[in-house]
Amino acid sequence: MTAPAIETENLTKEYPHGFLNLKKRNSLEGLNMQVETGEIFGFIGPNGAGKTTTIKLLMRLIFPTAGTARILGKPISDIDMHRDVGYLPEQPYFYDYLSAAELLDYFARIHDLPATVRKERIEKMLQKVGLETAGKIQLRKYSKGMLQRAGMAQAILHDPKVVILDEPMSGLDPIGRREVRDIILGLKHEGKTVMFSTHILSDAEMLCDRVGVIVGGKLRGVGAPEQLVGVKAKATEIFFELTGQSAAPLLAKATRTGDRYRLQVPEAELYDTIDQLRAAGAKILSAAQVRATLEEFFMDLVEADRAQAAAVEVSGK
Ligand SMILES: Nc1ncnc2c1ncn2[C@@H]1O[C@H](COP(=O)(O)OP(=O)(O)OP(=O)(O)O)[C@@H](O)[C@H]1O
Numbered sequence: 001m002t003a004p005a006i007e008t009e010n011l012t013k014e015y016p017h018g019f020l021n022l023k024k025r026n027s028l029e030g031l032n033m034q035v036e037t038g039e040i041f042g043f044i045g046p047n048g049a050g051k052t053t054t055i056k057l058l059m060r061l062i063f064p065t066a067g068t069a070r071i072l073g074k075p076i077s078d079i080d081m082h083r084d085v086g087y088l089p090e091q092p093y094f095y096d097y098l099s100a101a102e103l104l105d106y107f108a109r110i111h112d113l114p115a116t117v118r119k120e121r122i123e124k125m126l127q128k129v130g131l132e133t134a135g136k137i138q139l140r141k142y143s144k145g146m147l148q149r150a151g152m153a154q155a156i157l158h159d160p161k162v163v164i165l166d167e168p169m170s171g172l173d174p175i176g177r178r179e180v181r182d183i184i185l186g187l188k189h190e191g192k193t194v195m196f197s198t199h200i201l202s203d204a205e206m207l208c209d210r211v212g213v214i215v216g217g218k219l220r221g222v223g224a225p226e227q228l229v230g231v232k233a234k235a236t237e238i239f240f241e242l243t244g245q246s247a248a249p250l251l252a253k254a255t256r257t258g259d260r261y262r263l264q265v266p267e268a269e270l271y272d273t274i275d276q277l278r279a280a281g282a283k284i285l286s287a288a289q290v291r292a293t294l295e296e297f298f299m300d301l302v303e304a305d306r307a308q309a310a311a312v313e314v315s316g317k
């Protein structure tokens with residue numbers, strides 16, 4: 001068995017706060033998480049959940065109060081290992097009088113790429129992120145989407161095995177998000193491991209093999225999106241047409257638009273309901289399973305967390 005691409009063990013970060021910094025607050029509490037090799041892993045959580053804290057810990061920009069983490073089977077203190085890691089910070093700031101090609105050249109030098117391969121690699125990267133015709137334009141003239149793609153190019157310039165992206169889709173319109181999604185999918189096809197944080201749940205649902213949900217500094221669920229939401233009770237929505245008056249009691253529960261109706265029934269009552277509708281002369285137009293979304297799963301967790309926090313506050317007074 002190969003080691004997970006990223007692995008954290010009891011990773012904890014405590015920040016002092018309050019009067020004279022006398023109080024301590026956990027931004028991240030005992031995180032145990034694995035990102036498998038070759039997967040796209042989404043790290044989702046509301047604002048302040050601890051996503052950036054985790055990513056900064058992995059990148060050694062801050063240091064843990066407790067716990068450890070490994071990337072590619074090596075401790076994160078291993079500087080050589082970090083050559084195989086690409087990183088896009090949250091809201092990156094690049095000197096905006098540089099062009100994208102100049103920015104990438106700067107990073108290529110930091111990564112010790114020899115002069116002979118630099119030019120070709122930079123062109124390839126610009127092409128990969130769809131900036132091949134904009135490489136010579138100064139970043140200050142870029143749109144937000146273009147800047148984000150330049151940031152992605154920076155993160156993958158040195159052909160890392162593991163790519164860690166903090167909110168790569170934030171602030172982008174649907175087109176920009178799609179472009180970033182396509183780049184991420186391309187990375188997966190090249191066999192790279194991608195971990196990214198986001199609070200755009202539909203993007204996570206579309207892209208990720210697995211997601212980790214973090215709320216209030218604690219990991220609250222890990223798994224494939226459909227697996228996470230699958231724990232909810234399933235229902236079926238029946239869409240049917242019925243002309244004229246009918247006394248069928250089921251109709252009281254349905255939503256009506258003209259002669260068309262929508263009715264949600266628990267899975268166990270599906271066939272019985274269809275029989276009743278047919279007996280009443282209804283024409284069934286469709287019957288489809290109502291799938292709980294990642295958003296519902298997420299909102300339930302966040303609401304439960306808020307309720308708990310409120311209860312703690314009240315009892316503490
Ligand atoms: N340098 C710091 N000093 C004190 N507290 C901090 C510091 N950095 C982060 N925190 C706190 O840690 C918690 C987690 O922050 P973090 O930035 O990891 O959240 P996040 O999940 O990335 O949120 P967002 O979606 O807003 O980016 C927050 O409550 C934040 O206020």
Ligand SMILES: [Mg+2]
Pocket residue numbers: 051052053090
């Ligand atoms: Mg963040």
